Amino acid sequence: MPALGAEVKNISKKMGAATALRGVSLQFESGRVHGIIGPNGAGKTTLMRCLAGLLRADEGEVVYSLDGRRLSSARAKEITGYFPQEPSLYPDLSCMEHLLFFRDLYNINRSDFETRSRELLAATGMAPFAARAAGKLSGGMYKKLGLMCVLLNRPSLLLLDEPTIGVDPLSRRQLWDLIYKFAGESMTVIITTSYMDEAAACAKVHALDEGRALAAGTPAELRARFHTDNFADIFLQNG
């Protein structure tokens, strides 16, 4: 299946008394790795939840397109994989039990599961830990397991909310390698991060601050536009 494209059109969202998103419009072209950067409280998680169909925008809309055709939110949800920022796995279930659970949840046939799980376990180096409970994994391994669970369905749109937060530098590198291994023509990746150095690894960067979209472009375009090599300067100049 080809990669899924998404367009956020002027969405606003209030979370309680606070306004998390204020008229944000962003274009996520299919088949690319998009990075959403911004400090804490910028509205990244709210935006990701809107893209995952877990929050409804108060104003505006999210439009999904597959091969140039508009797709309903319900259909898009079936081919979207989302891994939240907060711990969201079952601490008492082992890695393999998680994979089997998501296999049945996504209705993946046994032969496809065998191939994909073997490939994912090898790529993440998690094969020796397949029987270990998620609650007993290190931070990096926990994130890798989460990523494996959502990648098992070969989603056309992969949403990763701060997957590298609290992860050691080596595991961060491995996670990025994994993302690039699967990203491409059949998978669009949208990843949020508050590590500015990770923005350079994305094909397109979207800067978000205080619920507003500040800028979007390739890393080179943003460097040229803001005359800086450090993406943090975008927010400092805006402040």
Place this chain on the structure above:
Amino acid sequence: MSVFLRRVRLIALKEYKHILRDPFTLAVALLLPLLFVLFFGFIIDLDYKHIPLVVRDNDQSPLSRRFLRQLSAAGYFDLAPAHGMLAAQAALRRNDTAGVLVIKKDFGKNIMKGDFTAPARAQLLLDGSDNTKAAMAQAYMTGALLKINADFTRLYHADAAAANPDALVRTRFLFNPELNSRWFIVPALNTVIIGFLAIVLTALTVAREWENGSMELLLSTPVRAAEIVLGKLIPYFTLTLFDVLAVFVLSLYVFGIPFLGSFVLFTFACCVYITGALALGLVISVITRNQQAAIQFAFAAGLLPSFIFSGFIFPVENMPLFFRIFTGLFPQRWFLSLSRSMFLSEASFAALAGPMAGIIIFAGVMVFAAVKKLKTDVEP
């Protein structure tokens, strides 16, 4: 198998794993019912026996002593002689006795005469500060006197009808001939166990998923609300049904309670009642999304109706009109009525139809509410 059923089975299997790996949940689910049965079946006994009673025998005749021997043999009273009325009153003040029985002079002589214009007299003074105990003691005394009167009439040829017109009225208690309170309480235990335990068990399950963050990941998949609700209900349903059947077996073989109704109908009623209670727990869990709040709501929703509004301890018929109607909202009231009827009488289906409809409607409404209230998003 359809995708729907496959996902329901998947969620149920996952839930089974959580239960089996969580010793606390397992202990609560399996040990709590046994504790309930032991507590209510053995410890709480509304039949007062061996009530201490001080006796002042002012007659000291062979007949007054025979009367006291027969009274003591009935087993309800432990008699202790008092040397003078002052000692008897002191025993009452010290709370050493539930009452004082005073036998008047000429007690024996009047019995021998058999003259109803000059009956044998005795006075029973009871400590009214515990009105339940006093009422029970009075009832036991009346019962014992009826029997002793009959014996004395037979032995001393007195005119029974003249001496005691009440003795002509013969009371017979149906379904529970000895008015054994255990027969009354044990059949109601399933009502309390399900009505409380089932709600608490499921009240934690969805709230726990919200708290450990797994609900957000689960809801991002194509899984539907009905699949989650049914998947969550099934493991706790089997666990609670096991509890109910364990209590049923204990009721029959440990407490010796008769079961005269239809076992098939009883099992069906249990299944419906369990489903309603579990679904109510889910509704609480879905709304609160927080284990602490869920458990507090579950205690309120489970304990109050099970103990107060069900008729378990306080008869619904004696409640004011508003509460008689209000208790109808709670399935505990209907199931308790079903359970007692099916244990102790061969009630017809027509007699059980009303309460059965009550629990079926409640279960249906609760399952519908759980599915409707379980949002498939993370909106607050």
